[in-house]
Amino acid sequence: MRYQAELGDVDFITGDYLAEVNIAENAQAHAQGAHPGWEQTAWDGIEQTINLLAEKRIKVIVNGGAHNPKGLAEKVHQLVTEKNLNVKVAYVLGDNLISEMKNIRKNGLPPHFDSDNSEVQYDTHTLDLFEKENKPIVSANAYLGAREIVKGLEQGADIIIAGRVADASPVIGAAWFWHSWSDTDYDELAGALIAGHLIECSGYVTGSNFAGFYEYPYEDLYDLIFGIAEVEKDGTCLITKHDAKKGFVTEDTVKCQLLYELQGNIYLNSDVKAILDGVQARQEGKNRVRVWGIKGAPPPATTKLAIFYQAGYQSELVVNATGYATSEKFDLYEQMIKFGLQRLGILSKFDILEFQRIGIPEPNPSSQLASTSYLRIFAETSDPAINMGLMSLLGEFAMQHYSGFHSTSDHRTALPRPYLSYYPAIYPQSLLKTSITMLSSPIGTHTTSTPTTPPPKFEALSPRASYETSSPVAISTFGPTIKARLGDIVLARSGDKGGNANIGFFIPTQLPSSYKPLFTSTSASQPPSPLYAQSWDWLRTVLTCAKLKEMMGTSWSSTFHIERVEFPHIMAVHFVVYGVLGRGVSGSSRLDAFAKGMGDWLRDAVFDVPVRFLEGRQGREIGGEGSKL
Structure with a gap:
């Protein structure tokens, strides 16, 4: 946090401190009086940076309040009071539904997150918390949107501490307030949602967890500065970083992060759903990648509810x-x-x-x-x-x-x-009791709490898109082939959505300047090179649902279900494999319980790869039965 404030000009610093597993573990410790309920690193960042925040008038929005946003907000308020800083602090409430979920045997269990997908088979023990005794719930947190954040900023808040707002909601709230959008400006909100998604995972967009890391000097891959999103009034964004410190932002690091933890071609938030079919990315300079082509639509009437027991x-x-x-x-x-x-x-x-x-x-x-x-x-x-x-x-x-x-x-x-x-569930947004509270000195006096309302319009979710490629290309048209690993020409990113895994495969567009580019990067004025376009035709043709099952080998089970979509403008094929992670998170038996390594495992599969796609890669072993190119 201090680096982001210190090393250049920013208007907002946003932070996503929560994952399902840490919010659950800390909930249990908080209930036992062994944890403050908020994330220690959120406090550390604010404490280290508070003078700079006040001096540069940088606003901060974080979800590090976890189970006790009020407690962290009061601690921050005490800090700014002691330092006599002109910084206003607020906190968001309404995500914590533990009281509502305590008696599910009487009130019923909320629908499962995948309940509207008839193709999905639940893990054997999915309903244990409802069907078996002695499975007490320890946390239940709804994923909130940005409405409370916007209201707090409108009331003059400089630091907003939230609980379980969705990962991208702090960025949505900042851009929404900055550009004075309406809550029905869906294209703009959807663009901000994807901007938030791109920078929510610390260094993931600046070189961390990057499938093409081996093409870079290793010293460039650690001690990274995190990403910055410049969000335009129309919702398009430019992903960048401060010039100082290490890391890099390329089309490929952006595409890797874009494909992380997706549920298909629709990305959901409480305020908007982002339709990704037309998403595009283009390098506009060193460490500057523009992202556009996202369409928005009204959100669903429900939001995600994470229940741990x-x-x-x-x-x-x-x-x-x-x-x-x-x-x-x-x-x-x-x-x-x-x-x-x-x-x-x-x-x-x-x-x-x-x-x-x-x-x-x-x-x-x-x-x-x-x-x-x-x-x-x-x-x-x-x-x-x-x-x-x-x-x-x-x-x-x-x-x-x-x-x-x-x-x-x-x-x-x-x-x-x-x-x-x-247990991932869905919960009606209309039943949430959300608010934003502004703190005043001394603590406990003259606080102003403002209830907030749900979005003005909802739209039912359509069945999830899933399809094989249109007009596949005859493999013979690509010329001679050689046995090679898929990863020799394709990058990937994988992650988890509860018990499901997502994997996105895409054709890389560029390599470091010290290497001969495999393909020519696209731009608005320059169409894709023939080789780049042909490689996409090959990838979308060979990477079918049946092929993915084959690649998974003995890890495939008939209880799993696959959905497949394409993002043609970034030349990516995206899969969701339902059920592969069991119950997911801490209940999964898989060694890779969050599917972080699934993409690289599958990139090691051997294909008959056209030789033309491998030319220019001398010096690297091409995997395929010991052969080298």
Whole structure:
């Protein structure tokens, strides 16, 4: 926060401090009196920056208030009072619905987030909090829009502390206020929504979590400055950064972040929905990328509601095997553990019991480390005694195991530990009781609380778009091919939406100046190069739903459901895989529970790639059965 204020001119600093998992964990600690309810790093940033904020008249909007926005706002207000600064502080209330959700057995469980999608099969334990005893809810937070933020800014607030406003809502609120938009200026609001989405994840738009990182010097990829969105009056935006500090903003870093955690071609917020089919991005200079082509429409009548509950207990065991006959070693150990659980009478009593094999030993290994892989035994139960039964087998079978058995774990993770699970719901916006409160000195006197109202118009959600490409191109027209990994010519970004994963694949437009560009970047006055256009035709033709299932291999399940859309102006194919993350977040059994690595896993799939698309990439190994180009 201090860097953003110190290193150049900005009008607003916005901050998204909340993810599902940290808001839930902190809710439980807050209820027990072991946590202030707000995010410590939000306070740290404001405390370090407050003098600069006052001096430069920079406004701050953050959702770091989490479960206690009033508490953080009062702490900030006390700071500015002590420093005698002319800074007005306000806070947003209305997202916390824990009281309303406490008695769901009487009042009913809100509809699941995917309840309107008949193709989706829920995870087996999705409804446990409603159907089983002893699953108390610990947090329930609705995702608010920007209406309260705008009202606070209109009343003169300089710092607004919110709870669970949606990730992009602080940016929407800032732009909405700055440009004096109406709440029905949907195209403009939708553009601001995407601007907020692009900068919400700290350094993700300036080089972090970037699929093409290996083309850059490693020293350019850490200690990054975060992104800045310049939002125009028409809602279009330009993504940039301060010249100082490291990081870079390119068409490809912007596209990576744009494709992160999407639910398809419609991006939802409480104030607007953004229609992304026509989205475009263009480099306009060093670290300056313009984004436009987004259309807006009225929001749905509901908003997302994140409910977390005490689901039970988790245990995790990790054992190693080296080299010869590794597969048989893990076969033996799994059979032995299941035998022991059966003898204890608890084999069938686990909610989840998975034996996950991680890694493949290197043939003709260069070292023992290169020859070592892992067996991860992951268990979830409602009764900690069941987990303890699993742990007891470590001792019982301590001297009965496969050859070369060893483990680096001290097995503390095998002890049953309570975990929270996630139920994503939807909730009527008309039932929310939201407000913005301005603080005055001394605290507790002359505060002004203003109720806010829902959006003036709602629009029902249409069935989610999903389609294969129109007019596919015959592969033979692209000329000779070579076995190569998809990632040799395609970048990707993946993420989670509860129990679902999204993956966006796209053709890169540029590389660092020290490399020969693979394709010519597009511009308003210059059409795409023939090679760039052909590569898009190839990608959209080969990357079908059936192909994605094939790429997922043994990780694919018939219980999953795929939706596919295209963003032709950024040459991207986007998928949502429903159900692949189980219940999602802290309740998922997957090693990659947030699907962060899914895109790079799938980029390693080998395709018959036209040779013409790989030319100019000398010096990098082209993955395909040991061949090099």
